[in-house]
Amino acid sequence: MISLDGVRGPSSRGAWTGVAAAWFVAVAALLAWLLATPVGLFREQLKALQFWSLESCVVVGIVPGVLVLREIGRGLERRDSVRMAALAVLALTLTVFVAPRTNRIYYDEQIYQNVGQNMADLKLAQICNAGVVEYGRLECSNGEYNKQPYAYPHLLSLAYRVFGVHEAAAFVVNAAAMAVTVCGVYLLVFILFSDRSAAFFAALLVALIPEQIVWSATAASEPTASAFCVIALVCAAHFGQSRSRASLIAAGTALAYSVQFRPESLLVIPVVGLMLLQRAPVELARPRFWWTGLLVFLLLWVHFGHMYLVRNEGWGTTDARLSLKYVAANFAVNGGFFLGDERFPILFTVLAFVGLASRRLAGRAWILLYFLLFFGIDLLFYAGSYDYGADVRYSLMTYPPLAVLGGLGASRVVGRVARFRVAHAEGVVAAGMMFQFLWYAPLVRAVTQEAWAARADVRFAKSLVPLLRGNAVVLTHNPGMFQVWGVNAGQMSLVVDNPAYLEYLGRRYPDNVYLHWNFWCNVQEPVQPAFCMKALQGQPGEIVREYREGDQRFALYRLRTLPAGSERTEK
Numbered sequence: 001m002i003s004l005d006g007v008r009g010p011s012s013r014g015a016w017t018g019v020a021a022a023w024f025v026a027v028a029a030l031l032a033w034l035l036a037t038p039v040g041l042f043r044e045q046l047k048a049l050q051f052w053s054l055e056s057c058v059v060v061g062i063v064p065g066v067l068v069l070r071e072i073g074r075g076l077e078r079r080d081s082v083r084m085a086a087l088a089v090l091a092l093t094l095t096v097f098v099a100p101r102t103n104r105i106y107y108d109e110q111i112y113q114n115v116g117q118n119m120a121d122l123k124l125a126q127i128c129n130a131g132v133v134e135y136g137r138l139e140c141s142n143g144e145y146n147k148q149p150y151a152y153p154h155l156l157s158l159a160y161r162v163f164g165v166h167e168a169a170a171f172v173v174n175a176a177a178m179a180v181t182v183c184g185v186y187l188l189v190f191i192l193f194s195d196r197s198a199a200f201f202a203a204l205l206v207a208l209i210p211e212q213i214v215w216s217a218t219a220a221s222e223p224t225a226s227a228f229c230v231i232a233l234v235c236a237a238h239f240g241q242s243r244s245r246a247s248l249i250a251a252g253t254a255l256a257y258s259v260q261f262r263p264e265s266l267l268v269i270p271v272v273g274l275m276l277l278q279r280a281p282v283e284l285a286r287p288r289f290w291w292t293g294l295l296v297f298l299l300l301w302v303h304f305g306h307m308y309l310v311r312n313e314g315w316g317t318t319d320a321r322l323s324l325k326y327v328a329a330n331f332a333v334n335g336g337f338f339l340g341d342e343r344f345p346i347l348f349t350v351l352a353f354v355g356l357a358s359r360r361l362a363g364r365a366w367i368l369l370y371f372l373l374f375f376g377i378d379l380l381f382y383a384g385s386y387d388y389g390a391d392v393r394y395s396l397m398t399y400p401p402l403a404v405l406g407g408l409g410a411s412r413v414v415g416r417v418a419r420f421r422v423a424h425a426e427g428v429v430a431a432g433m434m435f436q437f438l439w440y441a442p443l444v445r446a447v448t449q450e451a452w453a454a455r456a457d458v459r460f461a462k463s464l465v466p467l468l469r470g471n472a473v474v475l476t477h478n479p480g481m482f483q484v485w486g487v488n489a490g491q492m493s494l495v496v497d498n499p500a501y502l503e504y505l506g507r508r509y510p511d512n513v514y515l516h517w518n519f520w521c522n523v524q525e526p527v528q529p530a531f532c533m534k535a536l537q538g539q540p541g542e543i544v545r546e547y548r549e550g551d552q553r554f555a556l557y558r559l560r561t562l563p564a565g566s567e568r569t570e571k
Helices: 009-036 039-074 078-098 108-122 151-163 167-193 196-208 210-216 222-242 245-258 263-279 281-285 287-299 301-309 324-337 346-358 361-380 391-418 425-437 441-445 452-463 479-484 492-497 499-508 527-538
Strands: 127-134 137-144 473-476 489-491 513-517 541-549 552-559
Touching: 009 287, 009 301, 039 151, 039 222, 039 245, 039 287, 039 301, 078 167, 078 196, 078 210, 078 441, 108 127, 108 137, 108 151, 108 167, 108 479, 127 479, 151 167, 151 222, 167 196, 167 210, 167 222, 167 391, 196 210, 196 346, 196 391, 196 425, 210 222, 210 391, 210 441, 222 245, 222 263, 222 391, 245 263, 245 287, 263 281, 263 361, 281 287, 287 301, 324 361, 324 391, 346 361, 346 391, 361 391, 391 425, 452 479, 452 541, 452 552, 473 479, 473 492, 479 489, 489 492, 492 499, 492 527, 499 513, 513 527, 513 541, 527 552
Parallel strands: 473 489, 473 513
Antiparallel strands: 127 137, 127 489, 513 552, 541 552
C-alpha cells in the first residue's frame, strides 16, 4: 500500500504516530503551563519569553523566506518588477508627502514604541514605568506587562537595533509596511490567478485607499498587522503552487508571526487553511504538513499564553467586550462605510462586486472569508464601529481582500473597454482611478480634531526634551514617551504612593526633578488629576514652562526635592 507521501503503509503509520504523539505532548505541556502557573509568575515569565518567541519566528523564517523570494522571482517578468516598484513608489509618495505624519491614537502609539525600546535594549516585553536612558540604552527599574500583542513592538525593536531608538523609526516601519502590502497584494493575485492586469489593479487599489494612506503615516499597529497577513497568504499561495519544503516552512513562520500583531490577527489562520484546502488539499493529508503545523504551534506557544492571561481584560469597558447586541449598530456604520462613506471610494466596492461575480465563487471563497472574518469581528466588538473614536483603523484589515476582488473586477472592466478598440485601455482605467483619488486627497491631508488635546500635550512634551535630557528626570503619566526621546522618566503615581521614592530622586537628580502636567491632569474624572495634585502638594514646585490650547493647560514644574534635614546652599 502506497501512502500520499510516497512511502509504504507501515512507514506512513509510524510517521502519523510520531506526529500525533508530538502534538499530544505539545498541547498537554501548554495546558499544564497555563493552568498550573500563578498569575504573577506567569506575567514575569511572559515578559522574558515574548522576546525570544518572536525572535525565533524571525530566525526560523529568514532562510526559507529568502528561498521563497527567489522562487517567486523566477516566475516574474521584468514588467512585473517594474509595475510593483512603480506602485510601491506611488504608495510611499502618498504616505510620506500627502498624509501628515502624526499620531492618531493616544497614547497607544507611544506605548508601542516604548515596548519596542524595552525589547531592543533589555530583551523584555514590557512598558517601563521608571527608567533611565544612559549612553543610548534604557535601564528600567519598574516594568509592566502590557495587554496588547507584541509582534509590532518586536518589529520596531528590530528597527531600533539597526538604526537606534528614534521616534521616526515607527513611521518609517509603517510607511515600509504600506509598500510591502502593495507588492504583497500584487504577488498574491498573480500567483493565484496568473492575471497581471488584475494584480496591477489590486495593488493600485491598496495604494489609493484613503484610510490606508492615512494610517500608514502613523505609528499604529494596523498597517503592519495587515501587511503581515498578506505576507503569510503570499507564502501559503506559493506553497500551494510549488509544494517545496522551504515554502511550507516560510508559510508557517510567516503565519506564526502575523498572528501576533493584534488580537483579531488569529483570524488569518482559517483564511490560510481554506486557501490550502482549495489549492493543495493533498498536502493536508501528509505528515510534513502537520509537522510544520506543530512548528507553528510551538512558535505561538507564548502568544497563546498571552491571550489566556489577558482574556478577562476590560479593554476600556465594564460591559461585554464581544456581543451580538452590538451587531446592528456596528453594521449600520461599517456596512455604510463601503457603500458611500466619504472615507472610502464606492468605486472600489463596485469593482470588488464585479470581481466577485466574474468567476466561479468556489475559487474565491477564501477571499470572501478573509473579508467577512475581519469585517465581522468588529461587528461583535463594543468599540467596533468605524465611527467610534479612531477605530476606523480596524477597517485596514479588510482592505487586502477587497483589493484582490477589486483588481479582478478592474481587469474585467479593462477587457470590456478594450473591445471598443480603446488604445491602452489598462492605462486609461488606471488614470481614471488615480484622478478619482483627488476627490479624497483633502481627507488624506487633514489632521482631524479628534484627540487634539492629547496631540497638543505630546507637542508640548516634545518641546521640553532639550531641557530635560541629561541629569534630570520627569514624572508624568506617559514616561515611555519621554524614554523613547532619550529622557529619564517615571510614573507620577510612584512618588504619590511612595514619598520616599521622591526623596531618592531628589538625591540622585538634585534640583532636576520635574513634573509634567499633562493631558491626564486635565481629564474630567477624579482619579488621574488627583495624582497630579497630590504630587504637587507633597513637594511644591515652580513653573518652568506653561502652554495653553483651548481649555487645556500643560506645564512643566521643577519640584523642590531636598531630603528632610538638609539645607540649601545659596549661590
